[in-house]
Amino acid sequence: MASEAPESADDLRVQIQALLKGQSQPTVTVLSSLLAIQDDLHYLPNEAIEETASFSNTTINEVWSVASFYTNFRFTPPGDHTYEVCWGPSCHVKGAQQILKCVQEELGIDREGETEDGKVTLKYGTCLGACAQAPVIAIDHHHKGRITMEIAVRLARELKS
Amino acid sequence: MTVAFAELRERADRRWRELNDSAWVRVGGGVSGEAAGCDEVIDAFNSELASVDVSSTVSRVGMYGLCYAEPLVDIKTPGGPRVWYANVTPEQVPGLVEKHVKGGQPVGAQAFAYESAGEGQVLQGVAKFQDLPDVAAQTRIATRNFGHIDPQDLLQYIANGGYAGLEKALDGMAPDQVLDEVKGSGLRGRGGAAFPTGLKWSFLSGNPAPVKYVLCNCEEGDPGAFNDKAILESDPHTLLEGLILAGYATGATKGFIFIRQGHDEPINAARKAVADAYEAGLLGENILGSEFSYDAEVVLTGDSYVAGEETALMEAIEGKRSQPRYRPPFPAQAGLWQKPSNINNVKSLSYVPQIIARGGEWFKTVGTEKSSGTALVCLTGDIVRPGLFEIPMGLTIRQVLEDIGGGAPGAKKIKVLQTGGPLGGVLGEEAFDTEIDFDAMSAAGAILGSGGIIVGDEDVNVVDLTRALVAFNQFESCGKCFPCRLGTTHMLETLDRVCMNKAYEEDFALMDRIGSSMKVGSLCGHGQLGYNPILSAVKFFKDEFDACIAEHAGPVGAFPDGSMITPSRTRP
Numbered sequence: 112m113a114s115e116a117p118e119s120a121d122d123l124r125v126q127i128q129a130l131l132k133g134q135s136q137p138t139v140t141v142l143s144s145l146l147a148i149q150d151d152l153h154y155l156p157n158e159a160i161e162e163t164a165s166f167s168n169t170t171i172n173e174v175w176s177v178a179s180f181y182t183n184f185r186f187t188p189p190g191d192h193t194y195e196v197c198w199g200p201s202c203h204v205k206g207a208q209q210i211l212k213c214v215q216e217e218l219g220i221d222r223e224g225e226t227e228d229g230k231v232t233l234k235y236g237t238c239l240g241a242c243a244q245a246p247v248i249a250i251d252h253h254h255k256g257r258i259t260m261e262i263a264v265r266l267a268r269e270l271k272s
Numbered sequence: 273m274t275v276a277f278a279e280l281r282e283r284a285d286r287r288w289r290e291l292n293d294s295a296w297v298r299v300g301g302g303v304s305g306e307a308a309g310c311d312e313v314i315d316a317f318n319s320e321l322a323s324v325d326v327s328s329t330v331s332r333v334g335m336y337g338l339c340y341a342e343p344l345v346d347i348k349t350p351g352g353p354r355v356w357y358a359n360v361t362p363e364q365v366p367g368l369v370e371k372h373v374k375g376g377q378p379v380g381a382q383a384f385a386y387e388s389a390g391e392g393q394v395l396q397g398v399a400k401f402q403d404l405p406d407v408a409a410q411t412r413i414a415t416r417n418f419g420h421i422d423p424q425d426l427l428q429y430i431a432n433g434g435y436a437g438l439e440k441a442l443d444g445m446a447p448d449q450v451l452d453e454v455k456g457s458g459l460r461g462r463g464g465a466a467f468p469t470g471l472k473w474s475f476l477s478g479n480p481a482p483v484k485y486v487l488c489n490c491e492e493g494d495p496g497a498f499n500d501k502a503i504l505e506s507d508p509h510t511l512l513e514g515l516i517l518a519g520y521a522t523g524a525t526k527g528f529i530f531i532r533q534g535h536d537e538p539i540n541a542a543r544k545a546v547a548d549a550y551e552a553g554l555l556g557e558n559i560l561g562s563e564f565s566y567d568a569e570v571v572l573t574g575d576s577y578v579a580g581e582e583t584a585l586m587e588a589i590e591g592k593r594s595q596p597r598y599r600p601p602f603p604a605q606a607g608l609w610q611k612p613s614n615i616n617n618v619k620s621l622s623y624v625p626q627i628i629a630r631g632g633e634w635f636k637t638v639g640t641e642k643s644s645g646t647a648l649v650c651l652t653g654d655i656v657r658p659g660l661f662e663i664p665m666g667l668t669i670r671q672v673l674e675d676i677g678g679g680a681p682g683a684k685k686i687k688v689l690q691t692g693g694p695l696g697g698v699l700g701e702e703a704f705d706t707e708i709d710f711d712a713m714s715a716a717g718a719i720l721g722s723g724g725i726i727v728g729d730e731d732v733n734v735v736d737l738t739r740a741l742v743a744f745n746q747f748e749s750c751g752k753c754f755p756c757r758l759g760t761t762h763m764l765e766t767l768d769r770v771c772m773n774k775a776y777e778e779d780f781a782l783m784d785r786i787g788s789s790m791k792v793g794s795l796c797g798h799g800q801l802g803y804n805p806i807l808s809a810v811k812f813f814k815d816e817f818d819a820c821i822a823e824h825a826g827p828v829g830a831f832p833d834g835s836m837i838t839p840s841r842t843r844p
Contacts (some may be wrong), residue, residue, distance in 0.1 A: 140591020182576025199495030
């Protein structure tokens, strides 16, 4: 679970420093540090980049180069819920494009990102890993397979309300 | 047998007896099970059994591989047959508990298959599990414990012959003998390149450096393939034992298991397996009382398909952008942190415990002459029985599609296959009689690769499918080599025009030129093979491409304008 939202930017730094130091695995790197922070905060604020650079004894540029490379990292807070639709080839064959379209329409957005009220983040997954249950979606990281357009729209509507 | 292992075996056997001495409900889990709704079924069993006075265990086991039957539940009562129930809903659970778990009477009308506990035990009107066509066709080596044991329980793995290979190696085999056994098995790498595993290991064992690493690649970004993650979810100790044996044979000091973040179930299973192995003395200093010491760690990467390439993988473990390195130096000379390293796929390592326990000669009896052993095939798409099936090498693609997969739903015709991941081939019916082995598949213009076979029926438009593959490759290009970065972008843009009926004959010659530049001008397979999907699709389905560029043909694809929804993120 995410920690409580910090009161101030200083609190945020303290929280990030604790996350950096709290990494218990033997191999600690810039990437592992960024993953640990995003795991908790669900995004990487500027403070995360700066603190990781100082913790790893490297430059802010170096940390940005890693953070901007991996597509799981995000730099603004996500919506309250994440709705991920797989567009990998197995799901494509089973109608993922139509499912993407109707979820977009239900959420009222035409791209990846947050709905206007910030409630839902829509993501396109390159492969969610449950290909035998295609088409697959994941809501708040919980996978659901054998999705139809009707189910996809109903689930999107439930998240909005 | 060493004292340490004998003690473990005894505890394991006791645990296995206890499980089988009362009612045992096993529910298939994994990401596939989760997507099919297994957790709701497990909750229903737990709450139902809490109010019933009967001694029982409910286990979330890994996947058996019969994904079409999920949620798949099997129930075994002492002395009774083991009975599988397919596509179970939470509503069915009270009845199954009342009649089968509590009453010991299998619910024949709802049963999917059974395995008798002894001679003469028959369940009328229910198929024998081993006689199901998709079970009978399998030879299960790497997946032998799938759906059978709780992947979180080290003792259940040991009770089923686990760590016997490691014990045998440490108790009387020199590292070179282990290496020779793997060489003699004919095992070839299952990550795509099909390089002989024993030969690869010998590059590392011949290096006298004091610190050496074995890296296990479970990045598995290939859409349509989930067998690596399935091994971690369903039987992580099989992989870990293989990783330890690889370390022993090559004289390595540490093994790394490399997985993409976000795949929580395989990640947690691997972490627990490593922690339990340390606690049992199967990792760390002086393993099982021997002179051999070895560490293991699970390392996560961010989302990047190219991180599965072996040198990019090392960059990711070091915490950098996962972009490929120049070779030489090769990993066996200077790999992770410039130390000699060896990269193996999950599947390759998962065969090793059985190869050591039963001998390389035994492994050679399975499969074909040049491709020994089995293939872990992931069947998905338009197929009656999607799932993960471990088949001996040498079956034809058609046998897999028909005997195991049951053909396309609705008696439609299977038109197209996509094999070997998004850099692999797009195959038409002429290729369906190809034998599944590394060399026969390559000769047919396909690669076996990671083992994914995506099936498309007669309604699938091949041009649109090819565009989806190229869109994936474009999105995932790491950007280091410009022929790949720009080439995949141009190809996607061109295929978009083909799908929108706005392309010309000359566009194909242009893609051909781009494709050959990518092949010679890219550091890794992503660019070198990036033209494969188009090349193979045009070979088998030229008329379908021609139809798209004919005048007034109209757009193809999911939407009337021929467009496709793709991720909006682009990489610098």
